[in-house]
Amino acid sequence: MKQRSDYIGILDGIRAYSILIVAGFHLWQQSWLQNLFPSNLLQFMGVRNFSLNWVPRTGYMFVDVMLLLSGFCLFLPYARQMTDPLAPEPDNLRTFFKKRAARILPSYYLCLLLYLIFWVRPSDYANVKQYLQDIFAHLTFTQTFWPESYIGTKFPTALWTLGVEMQFYLVFPLLARVFRRFPLVCWAVLSVLAQVYIVLFAHLPQGNAESLRINQLPAFLGVYANGMLCALFFCRLRIWREREWKKNRILPLAALMLLLFSGAAIVCMLNDGLSRAAIIQRWQVDYRFLFSAMVCVFIL
Numbered sequence: 001m002k003q004r005s006d007y008i009g010i011l012d013g014i015r016a017y018s019i020l021i022v023a024g025f026h027l028w029q030q031s032w033l034q035n036l037f038p039s040n041l042l043q044f045m046g047v048r049n050f051s052l053n054w055v056p057r058t059g060y061m062f063v064d065v066m067l068l069l070s071g072f073c074l075f076l077p078y079a080r081q082m083t084d085p086l087a088p089e090p091d092n093l094r095t096f097f098k099k100r101a102a103r104i105l106p107s108y109y110l111c112l113l114l115y116l117i118f119w120v121r122p123s124d125y126a127n128v129k130q131y132l133q134d135i136f137a138h139l140t141f142t143q144t145f146w147p148e149s150y151i152g153t154k155f156p157t158a159l160w161t162l163g164v165e166m167q168f169y170l171v172f173p174l175l176a177r178v179f180r181r182f183p184l185v186c187w188a189v190l191s192v193l194a195q196v197y198i199v200l201f202a203h204l205p206q207g208n209a210e211s212l213r214i215n216q217l218p219a220f221l222g223v224y225a226n227g228m229l230c231a232l233f234f235c236r237l238r239i240w241r242e243r244e245w246k247k248n249r250i251l252p253l254a255a256l257m258l259l260l261f262s263g264a265a266i267v268c269m270l271n272d273g274l275s276r277a278a279i280i281q282r283w284q285v286d287y288r289f290l291f292s293a294m295v296c297v298f299i300l
Helices: 009-031 061-083 093-118 128-139 157-181 183-202 217-244 250-275 277-286 288-299
Strands: 036-038 049-051
Touching (some): 009 061, 009 288, 061 157, 061 217, 061 288, 157 183, 157 217, 183 217, 183 288, 217 288, 250 277, 250 288, 277 288
Antiparallel strands (some): 036 049
């Protein structure tokens, strides 16, 4: 099968790794298994055990990576048009929403239906009103609006990510048009809005974070903005690379060094988050933008 010229294979690998690491995080939540492996390799350094605890325990951060990839892939057709006028036009509004609906709605509503048939019962709730509200919130992708349908839901709690995605889909066509004309300004505005929302609504006085607010769409605007800007940089770099890559032998080495640096920075940030387990959600929202930006560097 001939591979599409616009296919970016590395994104599939990053998405697959993110899914596996998030699944590992939820498995750790249920089992509390510790990833502590005896190692003789580091004894000469005084290290008796080599710990990978940070891998599953910080896996929640890779939900942000999947949302980042969503912003990247959604804006990629626009970025190609900005760098190459001969590139295909992005989907029109009708086609865009049709594709998004076909991608998410069938499997999502099938999941809700199976839970309603086999698991979720009115008797699981304090009253019928809460039961109907939970169903309504999930049917309309608004489960992150209320604690009862986000934290106290009887449906799979991981479905909140699709709620955030669908909410972003509704505003994306407008954002894409503005971003296309004023990319840096739009990126800066979205990033600032996300940080202002986090400071005003996600922070708690005692140093923790509000569990509901940290995973609402406004708190992810900076992540989506980084993904969209990353797509634009990718398209510009690809054109530049085709002209300069073979001429300059230093560029591949520089790219490799940048890859290693960004990978090491990501690991260091995750370990830093693990060391602050008492206020882990506060660390999550405070470092969300920086973490997603470093993932962008890694992707590029």
